Amino acid sequence: MIVSVSHRSVYRYDAPLRLAVQSLRLTPSHFDGQKVLSWEISVEGGTRGGAFRDGAGDWIESWSVRGPADRVEVAATGTVDTTDLAGMLRGHRETVHPLVYLRETPATMIDTALADLAAGAARGATSPLDTCHALSNAVRAAIAYRPGVTGAHTSAAEALALGEGVCQDHAHALIAAARSLDIPGRYVSGYLLADQDGKEHEAAHAWAELWVGELGWIGFDPANACCPNDLYIRIGSGFSAQDAAPIRGIASGPGAEALDVTVAVTAGQQ
Amino acid sequence: MSMAPAFFNEMFDDNGIRPHYAKLGDWTQHMPAELRQMKQAEAEALFRRIGITFAVYGEGGDPDRLIPFDMFPRVFTQPEWRRLERGIKQRAKALNAFLVDVYGRGEIIRAGRIPARLIYGNEAYEKAVTGFVPPKGVYSHIVGIDLVRTGPDDFFVLEDNCRTPSGVSYMLENREIMMRMFPALFRENRIEPVDAYSTILRRTLASVAPAKCESDPTVVILTPGHYNSAYYEHSFLADLMGVELVEPADLFVEGGFVWMRTTEGPQKVDVIYRRIDDAYLDPLCFRPDSMLGVPGLMDVYRSGGVTIASAPGAGVADDKAVYTFVPDMIRFYLGEEPILQNVPTWQCAKADDLKYVLDHLGELVVKEVHGSGGYGMLVGPKSTEDQIAYFRTRIEEDPDNYIAQPTLSLSTCPSFVEEGIAPRHVDLRPYCLVGEKIELVPGGLTRVALREGSLVVNSSQGGGVKDTWVLAE
Known part of the structure; x- marks a missing residue:
């Protein structure tokens, strides 16, 4: 499927910034399920710095904006040809060993409730893949989709206690639940073509990948109770939302920052 | 001088004074207690004047307290040193080969020689640098290897320090002060100099400049600031090398390079000898809550615009659980038997x-x-x-x-104490420099447990330091 993306982030400052530096993980991954037809990143008034593919296979670009400036606009636009691989990350080149993703982060700490959820879900599972599906379903059942109740720093344990959250919370909870069973898991940032089924979705999306032995990394999207298919565009991964963030930046200056994000994901060429 | 027979005394054996300590024996014979006290006070005044105070990193304590300086030197013969030198270089080489491997294909793990979880699950393992090979394949440019001795030919490695081992300023200052106070000693004994350290360090750092550096590389030392307990050492080394001492706020990233703010405008920086922990290097890559650090530094590093020494992630090689595998690393990467043994x-x-x-x-x-x-x-x-x-x-x-x-029977070396001269336990930290070449100045930092019977040489636990001599042949 041909999917087009236009992702704009506008940072506004109430006092001029001196220098903004950004690390952008904002380019679709290379693997058998995605072929990038065109992709462009631009930062208004910015200078492009180093660019490289990291050990996890993500393309990283560094940008800086020298002040004085009162806004920074980051835009990523392009078109990707996607194929449904039922969540499999086939043909993705990376050097990070899966065991690295057993690391605990503040967002993915395991508490008793998460461990119980995982143990309950795994009971009766007939294969490692089956276990992962069961975990994803259990997370979906335990955390209802509801925007606005959780925030950027809500942990998996807190979201589970609330019983509500968004895709970030689902992904964190799935990673923590998997790790409680010694299954490596990681956070994935990307986009979702949302207007196909008429339901409410987030266009800038996140899900989790779990390591399923010989099958490698497989994506699970608890928020939509499925594995990523050709409606998904994968951008990059990390231990948590913070580690996998498409944009990590710091502006120096006295001003307070306000962020405005618009993401449009559409079928076909733009 | 009485000595519990269980401990190896580096100066005395059953026949009396070992030949390489003979001149020091004469020296102490001709030093009355009053002269010794006067000299001790002079040494203390000198240390205080140059400003080197209690500052071995990670040990805490009163920042203004002097580490006790024991004027009695420790002496190695040329053959003893040559063996140590080979063993230290061998170890530094293997540790670096290991680091390149575990951030690459992980051959030593695939071969079943080291458990995967010990490395990949290690807190010090940095996902952010996997797949990246630093210039010349060097992760740890300054390897501090802590050694203890238990017999004439028995040296053991206590631990490796692959990140930013501190204390080298003591090695240099101890020598400087001894030469100032006892010039005659240095005429009577042929002692290998250690003052080339800063030149070799500078050369080592320049040799690992990134490929994108096309001219004479600009080297800087990055310090967390003057409140850091090892700040003296940072500024001391910067002075000796003739390079800038910078704090994170003095650096910024633009256009794929790191720049230093100077009065004549921004100057490109090619090699950063950092004395800051990984976690505080770059808030965009590591701890986002860190106010320290240079935003974007890791992106420049990973795209080949700057070299960071030691490389982020080097700490996985000096973990105390990984330590037990260093002899295996030497066999695996170098096909050699370890010259220095592990405890x-x-x-x-x-x-x-x-x-x-x-x-x-x-x-x-x-x-x-x-x-x-x-x-x-x-x-x-x-x-x-x-x-x-x-x-x-x-x-x-x-x-x-x-x-x-x-509990090792650490060797002893005579030391000046209240009552006169008495054996005290010692260890040794040489500083091995790894760049295009692997080099080591003949000497190191000898730490001495000044409390009678104590085996703990750490300065926070009553330890002191000594000048360390390697005699020329």
Whole structure:
């Protein structure tokens, strides 16, 4: 499927910034399920710095904006040809060993409730893949989709206690639940073509990948109770939302920052 | 001089003074107590004047306190040193080969020589640098290897320091002050100089400049700032090398390079000798809550615009649990037998080892895997029942966090103490420099446990320092 993306982030400052530096993980991954037809990143008034593919296979670009400036606009636009691989990350080149993703982060700490959820879900599972599906379903059942109740720093344990959250919370909870069973898991940032089924979705999306032995990394999207298919565009991964963030930046200056994000994901060429 | 027979005395054997200490024997003969006290006071005044105070990193303590300086030098013969030198270089080479490997294909793990989880699950393993090979394949450019001696030819490696080992300023200042106070000693003894250290360090750092650097590389030392306990050493080394000492706020990233703010405008920086922990290098890559750090630095590093020494992630090689595998690394990467031995180590993470350790706490030294500075450490034979019971509980609660080693009979070297001259236990930290070449100045930092009977040489625990001589042939 041909999917087009236009992702704009506008940072506004109430006092001029001196220098903004950004690390952008904002380019679709290379693997058998995605072929990038065109992709462009631009930062208004910015200078492009180093660019490289990291050990996890993500393309990283560094940008800086020298002040004085009162806004920074980051835009990523392009078109990707996607194929449904039922969540499999086939043909993705990376050097990070899966065991690295057993690391605990503040967002993915395991508490008793998460461990119980995982143990309950795994009971009766007939294969490692089956276990992962069961975990994803259990997370979906335990955390209802509801925007606005959780925030950027809500942990998996807190979201589970609330019983509500968004895709970030689902992904964190799935990673923590998997790790409680010694299954490596990681956070994935990307986009979702949302207007196909008429339901409410987030266009800038996140899900989790779990390591399923010989099958490698497989994506699970608890928020939509499925594995990523050709409606998904994968951008990059990390231990948590913070580690996998498409944009990590710091502006120096006295001003307070306000962020405005618009993401449009559409079928076909733009 | 009386000596418990169990300890190897580096100056005396059964026949009296060893030949390489003979001139020091004469020297002390002709030093009355009053002169010694006067000289000791002079040494202290000199140390205080140059501003070198209690500052061995990670040890804490009163920042304005002097580390006691013991004027009695420690002496190595040329053959002794040559063997140590070969052993240290061998180890530094293997540690670097290991780091390139575990951030690359992980051959040593695939070969089943080191458990995968020990490395990939290690806190010090940095996902952010996997797949990246730093210039010349060097991760640890300054390797501090802590050695102890138990007999004429018996040296053991206590631990490796692959990140930013401190203390080299003491090696240099101890020599400087001894030469100032006792010039005659240096005429009578042919002592290998150590003052080339800063030149070699500078050359080593320049040799690992990134490929994108097309001219004479600009090297800087990055310090967290003057409140850091090792700040003296940072500024001392910058002075000696003739390079800028910078704080994170003096650097910024633009256009794929790192720049230093100067009065004449921004200047490109090619090699950063950082004395800041990984976690505080770059808030965009590591801790976002860190106010320290240079935003974007890691992107420049990973795209080949700057070299960071030691490389981020180097710490996985000096973890105390990884330590036990260094002899295997030497065999695996170099196809050689280790010249310097490890201290036998029990890992409490292993059930059999744990049982042995808990059954023998009274005779072992127990250390925390991530501890440093002599804290979080139990010296069994020197501990009370209560201290042992306390450690037993801590080990049982978190066995993975502890290793144990036999209580070594550390060698002694004569030292000046209240009552005159007495043997005190010593260790040695040489500083091996790794760049295009692997180099080592003939010497190191000798730490001495000045408390009678003490085996703990850390300055926070009553340790002092000595000048360390390697005699020319």
